[in-house]
Amino acid sequence: MDELLKAAPPDRPALIWPGGELTYGEFDRLVDVWADRLKKANGAVAVAAVLDPAYAVAFFAILRAGLVAVPLNPWLRRDGLRHELGTVGAGLAWLTAEQVEQLPDHKYAMKLPGIGEPPDISAEPNGHDRPAAAVALFTSGTTGPSKAVLLSAASLTSNAAQTADAHRITGDSVLLNHLPKFHHMHLTAAVSAGATLVLWPAPEPASAIAAANRFRATHLYDIPARLAALAEHPGLDRLELTTCRMIASGGTALPAPAARRLAAHFRIPVIQGYGLAEAGPLTHSERPDAPRPGSVGPVLAGTECRIVDLAAGTPVPAGALGEVQVRGPQVMTGYLNGPQHPIDADGWLSTGDIGRVDADGYLFLVDRIKDVFKCDHELVSPGELERRLAEQPGVRESVVLDVPDKVRGAVPVALVALDGDGGRSTPGWIDHRHTQERLAAAVAAVNAEVPPFQRIVRAELLDRVPRHLTGKPARRELRSWLLAHGTDHERSTPVIAQILTFRVKDDPDEFERLFKAHAEFMRAQPGFIAFAMYRSMGNPGTYVNVGQWQDAESFRAVATSPEFQAHVREFAHLVDVDSDMFLRIAEGGPLS
Numbered sequence: 001m002d003e004l005l006k007a008a009p010p011d012r013p014a015l016i017w018p019g020g021e022l023t024y025g026e027f028d029r030l031v032d033v034w035a036d037r038l039k040k041a042n043g044a045v046a047v048a049a050v051l052d053p054a055y056a057v058a059f060f061a062i063l064r065a066g067l068v069a070v071p072l073n074p075w076l077r078r079d080g081l082r083h084e085l086g087t088v089g090a091g092l093a094w095l096t097a098e099q100v101e102q103l104p105d106h107k108y109a110m111k112l113p114g115i116g117e118p119p120d121i122s123a124e125p126n127g128h129d130r131p132a133a134a135v136a137l138f139t140s141g142t143t144g145p146s147k148a149v150l151l152s153a154a155s156l157t158s159n160a161a162q163t164a165d166a167h168r169i170t171g172d173s174v175l176l177n178h179l180p181k182f183h184h185m186h187l188t189a190a191v192s193a194g195a196t197l198v199l200w201p202a203p204e205p206a207s208a209i210a211a212a213n214r215f216r217a218t219h220l221y222d223i224p225a226r227l228a229a230l231a232e233h234p235g236l237d238r239l240e241l242t243t244c245r246m247i248a249s250g251g252t253a254l255p256a257p258a259a260r261r262l263a264a265h266f267r268i269p270v271i272q273g274y275g276l277a278e279a280g281p282l283t284h285s286e287r288p289d290a291p292r293p294g295s296v297g298p299v300l301a302g303t304e305c306r307i308v309d310l311a312a313g314t315p316v317p318a319g320a321l322g323e324v325q326v327r328g329p330q331v332m333t334g335y336l337n338g339p340q341h342p343i344d345a346d347g348w349l350s351t352g353d354i355g356r357v358d359a360d361g362y363l364f365l366v367d368r369i370k371d372v373f374k375c376d377h378e379l380v381s382p383g384e385l386e387r388r389l390a391e392q393p394g395v396r397e398s399v400v401l402d403v404p405d406k407v408r409g410a411v412p413v414a415l416v417a418l419d420g421d422g423g424r425s426t427p428g429w430i431d432h433r434h435t436q437e438r439l440a441a442a443v444a445a446v447n448a449e450v451p452p453f454q455r456i457v458r459a460e461l462l463d464r465v466p467r468h469l470t471g472k473p474a475r476r477e478l479r480s481w482l483l484a485h486g487t488d489h490e491r492s493t494p495v496i497a498q499i500l501t502f503r504v505k506d507d508p509d510e511f512e513r514l515f516k517a518h519a520e521f522m523r524a525q526p527g528f529i530a531f532a533m534y535r536s537m538g539n540p541g542t543y544v545n546v547g548q549w550q551d552a553e554s555f556r557a558v559a560t561s562p563e564f565q566a567h568v569r570e571f572a573h574l575v576d577v578d579s580d581m582f583l584r585i586a587e588g589g590p591l592s
Contacts, residue, residue, distance in 0.1 A: 001157045001188060002064045005031065008194035012171065015053045016215060017199040022053060031117060034061030037119045042138060043070040046085055046093040047112060048146055049182040051201045054115050056092055063134055070136045074181055075540060078509050080103040087148050092121065102509065129428035135184065136336060137277045148336040149277045150273030159280035159330035160188035166285040167194040167219060167248065176200055176217035178208035178226060182558060185281055187219055205230035209239045216243045224254040231258035241266045246288035253471050255390050255397060256294065257480045272296050274363060276351055284363050295362040303328035307357055318359050321366060324351045354381065371475060373402040373410045378453040380412055385456065388449060390441035394419045397465050399473045413461040414443060415478065435461060466534050477532065502543040502575045511574045518567040522547065527554020
């Protein structure tokens with residue numbers, strides 16, 4: 001991979017960002033300087049994947065120095081940082097300023113230098129023995145502790161070339177990255193083809209369109225949340241892309257209505273792909289010249305895919321559902337110090353995803369294995385129901401979860417956000433009675449299309465689906481709430497919601513620690529029903545907490561207790577608080 005950087009024409013622009021530009025020749029010289037400074041390091045070197053040219057220089061410098069590059073999520077905080085740095089044994093970590101403050105006991109955790117500030121490593125930051133890999137890439141960790149995926153230099157180089165081929169990236173291409181963080185795939189694919197990579201960190205969707213036109217971008221890379229917002233942008237009709245040939249979405253599924261609207265408006269394909277950290281990451285992608293709506297495309301060059309029966313593990317015919325398995329040069333060598341990796345003796349990687357492949361080799365994803373369930377002894381896919389709901393007029397987004405049922409095993413419950421129901425300062429599951437008919441019509445339309453065991457038995461309104469920073473629905477938290485509130489499908493008893501918005505002024509980790517202790521105290525009090533706390537995706541310093549109580553008197557009795565007042569005093573200096581007290585809501589409904 002490092003040789004590809006030297007092979008690009010030295011005068012060609014490599015990186016462009018709001019503050020400057022680097023040619024490939026300048027990029028290569030900076031990498032030389034940084035790699036020389038790394039001669040005192042060994043093992044793994046971690047670097048925060050901020051959307052900044054310094055990350056690109058650091059990434060290639062680590063590879064050129066013969067070390068292991070460990071990209072870290074720039075939003076990772078104390079416990080996550082300690083886990084990931086400890087897993088790979090990183091002696092040196094280039095982090096954000098906020099992350100450095102989280103690790104006062106880590107001698108060689110330092111702020112990622114700017115490209116004009118060659119790193120000063122005055123002593124030897126000894127790490128553990130070097131993992132046998134070029135890159136250690138961590139999984140998302142949404143279902144447990146993140147695992148370190150080991151990718152070889154060959155895996156990295158192969159996937160870069162495969163991605164460039166699938167996305168039709170050449171030396172004349174200009175890729176605009178409108179992303180919240182850097183991903184090595186975009187960097188390596190651009191370098192592989194000698195293309196120009198534009199880094200555009202401003203989150204506003206319209207600004208990315210203007211930047212794409214300004215820099216004559218041929219490819220626009222974005223995340224589903226931002227593209228969905230762009231599709232609903234009030235000024236969309238006035239926006240145009242003058243040079244872009246495609247828009248690519250990744251990370252999680254882009255809602256089909258948003259993809260169709262953007263493709264129709266800009267008159268270019270809006271494509272999606274599929275991959276996972278364990279596979280380099282990309283294994284499938286729609287091609288800009290042959291998109292197929294609803295699919296994540298065929299395999300990349302040199303990659304194989306098959307669908308196997310969930311129980312027997314044997315291949316199934318085209319069109320049949322089963323677990324997705326992939327094989328190719330980009331697949332990992334294994335996990336570092338972790339569980340046995342899911343690769344069989346023939347090199348097939350079990351992805352944990354359920355899907356089907358059509359007769360032309362296009363992959364259609366249905367669900368994660370861990371999310372499907374059985375109703376009446378038949379398999380139900382929440383993802384399939386969510387896609388059907390997305391096709392209904394007025395449905396903006398939804399999440400379908402299983403609720404235990406003594407007779408049927410489990411039944412589908414849908415949580416649905418409709419168009420035109422947002423806009424309040426504190427979004428939640430407050431009962432919008434004027435939209436109940438629209439909700440009922442959408443559910444009835446879906447139920448008319450599916451067999452009895454897949455029919456949705458209950459639906460609740462919400463303003464938006466709570467999501468993790470990855471953009472994936474917070475299924476585990478929502479499922480926990482559903483399980484905590486039993487299996488009764490008809491809920492009408494009104495309860496009280498106490499809604500608090502916290503804006504953290506200092507030390508979010510300390511605030512979270514204190515609030516968790518406070519929440520445990522509240523759970524034990526008479527009249528308490530449930531609470532939910534979510535951190536804002538757009539502003540990580542903002543939290544919304546909703547406590548549900550049987551009545552206002554129960555809460556007031558607790559709030560005047562000495563224990564409650566002591567807890568408030570503990571974290572009062574850390575936050576500013578807005579409150580919306582005692583809304584009457586339908587029972588259940590933790591808010592996002």
